[in-house]
Amino acid sequence: MDIATAPTRDELVRRASELVPLLQKHASWAEENRRLPDEVVEAIADAGLLRLRVPARYGGYECDTRTVVDVVTELARGDASTGWTFAVWSICSWLTGLFPDEVQDEVFATPDVRVSGLLSPGGAATPADGGLTVNGRWAFNTGALHSEWNSIVAMAPTPDGAGQWPVLALVPVSDLEIVDDWHTSGLRASGSVTTVARDLFVPMRRVLPMGPVLQEHYASERNAATPVYRTPMLPTAATSTVGTVLGLARAAREVFFERLPGRKITYTAYESQREAPITHLKVAKAAALIDEAEFHAHRAAALLDHKSAAGEEWEIEERARIRLDLGCAYERAKEAVDVYNSASGASSVYTSVPMQRIARDAQTLNLHAILHPDTNYELYGRVLCGLEPNTLYI
Structure with missing residues (x-):
């Protein structure tokens, strides 16, 4: 094509x-x-x-x-x-x-x-003839229930045998055991179950060392000149998720305004919530927060797309700023959801009202280790202060 x-x-x-x-x-x-x-x-x-x-x-x-x-x-x-x-x-x-x-x-x-997968090491790999034998378990494995392939990360011996390094492996989902343990308060429908590998052989062609991958040393020859496939892995992966929280903020706005007509503020003189000044303040604040979230999300995407198209080298501060932008986007979007949620009244706790699910999903997303606002602020602050990043995932 x-x-x-x-x-x-x-x-x-x-x-x-x-x-x-x-x-x-x-x-x-x-x-x-x-x-x-x-x-x-x-x-x-x-x-x-x-x-x-x-x-x-x-x-x-x-x-x-x-x-x-x-x-x-x-x-x-x-x-x-x-x-x-x-x-x-x-x-x-x-x-x-x-x-x-x-x-x-x-x-x-x-x-x-x-193809589903995750980036955190959850297993151990030992050398085998023509590949690796992998054992381990990987929690939060989103999409595994509906996928044909799964990317997993395991710790394997370095080529010189002197140490260990993480490797990325592609395996058929049919070769993994699925543990139905996804009982959570948010993102429940994602089915992010745990998967288990027991003495699973992975041919070496389907194994990539994470160290070189994190430095944009990829194995594909036919994709090498294609801009989309020369962006840095972690910023690309993390930025690809940010639309989830932007969509949640937009959904919260839609649900709130759909329910607004005819609603009053109980135990007050306001027969119409729409006419109350507190409502005007709340919805204006939420709108500004969504704008801020979209700015940071789109700035991160724009930097990735610009530099990949131009074939430019990445500075550490640019990588860290992607993480900053994502932290800001997730935090601001959640704050917008919280504003709409708090203004929705007690009736919004019924499961028939989507607002309660939206709020739980936004909370869950903000707890993700790579996307957590505080973690990303700290990372960017370290770099601004001239310190080395305290993570390989940048």
Whole structure:
């Protein structure tokens, strides 16, 4: 497929927007059953959205980061768990594009393939003839219930045998044991279960050392000159998720204003909440917070897209600023959700009102280790003070 024939950003965002009513319709069932409905997964595939980060030679679109952010935002406006899971699939499709070309041929041979995964080491790998034998367990494995492949990270001996380093491996989900332990307060429908590997052999072609990957030394030859596949891994992966919290903030705004007409403020003289000055102050503050969140999210995406297109080297401060932008976006969006939630009245605690789910999902997202605002502020502050980052994930 020629990349020139790929849909535009506006077209892809429109397709995602058209799915919002379907996602809203199934959101309660999905939360109760702690997984995405098959109908939702199929609709995402039918819309062509799983191809956003697939190489053009396999029928993919090779979309830039801003497009991913905008599509995720729309999906999360319908349901945050769907938006988050889709973001993970987009990230892992991109990660697959970093592997040797023969591995990509294997994975992308399945149309609209879904690749899930995570970046934290959860296992140990030992050398075996032609590859590694992996044992371990990986919690928070979003998308595993609906995926064909899974990217996992394990600690393996370095080539000289003197130490250990993390390696990224692609494995069929069918080779993993699934532990149904995703009982949570937020993002319940993401089905982010634990997966387990027991003496799992992984051929060396499907193994990438994380050290070189974190420094943009990728294994694919055919993708080497493609801007989308030469961005830094951690900023790319983290920024791809930020649309989830933007979509939640927009959803909170929509739910609030849908319920506003006819509502009064109980135990006050206000027969119409819409006429109360406190409401005006609240909704104006929330609007400003959403604007701030979108500014930071879009600035992060713009930097990734600009530098990848130009082929420029990355400075440490630029990498850290991506983390800062994401921390700001997540925090500001959650604050906006909190404003709408607190102004929604006691009736919003009923499970039939989406606001309570939106608030729980926003809280959950802000606890993510890579996205936690305080962690990201500290990282950027260290760099501004001339200190080395205290993490490899930058």
